[in-house]
Amino acid sequence: MxxxxxxxxxxxxxxxxxxxxxxxxxxxxxxxxxxxxxxxxxxxxxxxxxxxxxxxxxxxxxxxxxxxxxxxxxxxxxxxxxxxxxxxxxxxxxxxxxxxxxxxxxxxxxxxxxxxxxxxxxxxxxxxxxxxxxxxxxxxxxxxxxxxxxxxxxxxxxxxxxxxxxxxxxxxxxxxxxxxxxxxxxxxxxxxxxxxxxxxxxxxxxxxxxxxxxxxxxxxxxxxxxxxxxxxxxxxxxxxxxxxxxxxxxxxxxxxxxxxxxxxxxxxxxxxxxxxxxxxxxxxxxxxxxxxxxxxxxxxxxxxxxxxxxxxxxxxxxxxxxxxxxxxxxxxxxxxxxxxxxxxxxxxxxxxxxxxxxxxxxxxxxxxxxxxxxxxxxxxxxxxxxxxxxxxxxxxxxxxxxxxxxxxxxxxxxxxxxxxxxxxPETEHHAQQDLAHQAARRAGIVAIEKKLRQLVEAHPQTDPQLYTEVASRIIESLTPQAALPEGDTDAARRDKQRAIAQVLHVAALQASREELFRLARRREISDEVCREVVRKLDLQEARLA
Structure with missing residues (x-):
């Protein structure tokens, strides 16, 4: 004691x-x-x-x-x-x-x-x-x-x-x-x-x-x-x-x-x-x-x-x-x-x-x-x-x-x-941050487009326009809130959009992280910048989960 x-x-x-x-x-x-x-x-x-x-x-x-x-x-x-x-x-x-x-x-x-x-x-x-x-x-x-x-x-x-x-x-x-x-x-x-x-x-x-x-x-x-x-x-x-x-x-x-x-x-x-x-x-x-x-x-x-x-x-x-x-x-x-x-x-x-x-x-x-x-x-x-x-x-x-x-x-x-x-000023650090954010965004967009094609092919009975609208909103800002329109009064359609947004957004986050880790392994960005940006992506995915 x-x-x-x-x-x-x-x-x-x-x-x-x-x-x-x-x-x-x-x-x-x-x-x-x-x-x-x-x-x-x-x-x-x-x-x-x-x-x-x-x-x-x-x-x-x-x-x-x-x-x-x-x-x-x-x-x-x-x-x-x-x-x-x-x-x-x-x-x-x-x-x-x-x-x-x-x-x-x-x-x-x-x-x-x-x-x-x-x-x-x-x-x-x-x-x-x-x-x-x-x-x-x-x-x-x-x-x-x-x-x-x-x-x-x-x-x-x-x-x-x-x-x-x-x-x-x-x-x-x-x-x-x-x-x-x-x-x-x-x-x-x-x-x-x-x-x-x-x-x-x-x-x-x-x-x-x-x-x-x-x-x-x-x-x-x-x-x-x-x-x-x-x-x-x-x-x-x-x-x-x-x-x-x-x-x-x-x-x-x-x-x-x-x-x-x-x-x-x-x-x-x-x-x-x-x-x-x-x-x-x-x-x-x-x-x-x-x-x-x-x-x-x-x-x-x-x-x-x-x-x-x-x-x-x-x-x-x-x-x-x-x-x-x-x-x-x-x-x-x-x-x-x-x-x-x-x-x-x-x-x-x-x-x-x-x-x-x-x-x-x-x-x-x-x-x-x-x-x-x-x-x-x-x-x-x-x-x-x-x-x-x-x-x-x-x-x-x-x-x-x-x-x-x-x-x-x-x-x-x-x-x-x-x-x-x-x-x-830490110009090199800021330049690496910009590079990391741009590379993460590009990788996220590519992943969204790939996942969009997979979803459309896997669900031919669903209107493809629904997937395209959600994907466009996520690409614009890469935040889940952007994919959820406030004015849509159809509850079923809104729930479907939420589900699509989550799938596409998680795919974008995973692709962005993989790109950041690849850049860090190739020493194009420092491990410090990689850890900093990856943490932001992790927090976004944790909120989605």
Missing amino acids: DALGISFAMLLAVIASAFAVRVLPVAVPVPLVQIAMGAVIAGVFGRGVRLEPELFMLLFIPPLLFLDGWRIPKEGLFRDRATILELAFGLVIFTVVGLGALIHWMIPAVPWPVAFALAAIVSPTDPVAVSAITARVPMPARVMHILEGESLLNDASGLVAFRFAVAAAVTGSFSLASATLSFLWVAVAGLAVGAGFTWLVTAARDRFSRRFGEEPGAQILMSLLIPFGAYEAAALVHASEILAAVAAGVMMSYAELSGRASAVTRVQRTAVWNTLQFALNGIMFVLLGEQLPDIFRGAVGVVEQTGHENPWWLLAYALAISAALALLRFAWVWVSLQISMRTAARHGRQAPKASLRMIAAVSLAGVRGAITLAGVLTLPVALADGSAFPARDLAIFLAATVIIVSLIVASIGLPRLLNGLEVP
């Missing part, structure tokens, strides 16, 4: 946070409100949850990363793959080395391996928090896609670096060659396992559905279980579970381009996943707030190891680490942009341009979140010789504080940096 009551309280806190951000006089990101509510639940009411990191990772991380991989625009992911890889892997290594050295210099009581472990676990970024902060200010779509792609991959690179550093701290030994080979294995195997698992499941599902029909509830439940299956399959072969979940989501998006799922299934599945995403994201930040009182007490208990008696030094360390993270990120992005500009110029291409203001915004957008919290809490309690793990509570406190500081700074700084920034 206690577990049920606590779960109920956390869900209520998530719901309350959604209402709170709308009534507060100032714009406050939802994650900060949720963290505050979690801290109140634990500190004031004494109802906090003792977080089990491995269980947390299993329950929360796979579905959220799976959904991010599923919905992230693939066209942008591949177009900006060089930039994303530089941020997801190069920046992580740069951060681990630079920040690790700073932490050890600043706090000599923290050994080198522990300093590198702390630097590694604060390197992954959290796109959920960035999305919440930039919801009310314009962030260029391409920049947002780069940040999303970076966060999908740097979770894995940061966690792998963290585990290597922890292993070095526990065993007292480290091999660069072994670490490199291990990293390659966990990365490649994780991607292969996640993609392969999803392909097998979706292929079996589609084959069964073609033969026996489709049950929307079962299809939705299967989509919910896929990320957990991919995560556990990767764990069995000691590959990256994080990358497996991401790869599973990316493969799911490609599997969806087959268009075999019904409109009802897609509509219901979207609603279920949106609700799940909202609940899991909220609970994660509420849980973070609930951990803060215990984390602070543990850190104060070891503050003497740093040579200082005043606990305010803890905040000074956290602020210094947060500032170093932002500076390292700014330096990496600026240098990377300069290299990209010179490389493009040498090859005669138009060089990408970005102002210092935009680079600063990208630097502040590196907000830390759930992965950092879950990872740092997995620090072992003891070393291989049985002695206590050095500065464990201090590392946990610093990581948790960095999360909060990054959220606060981004919530204050990002809107000011982005406010008034000229965002270039």
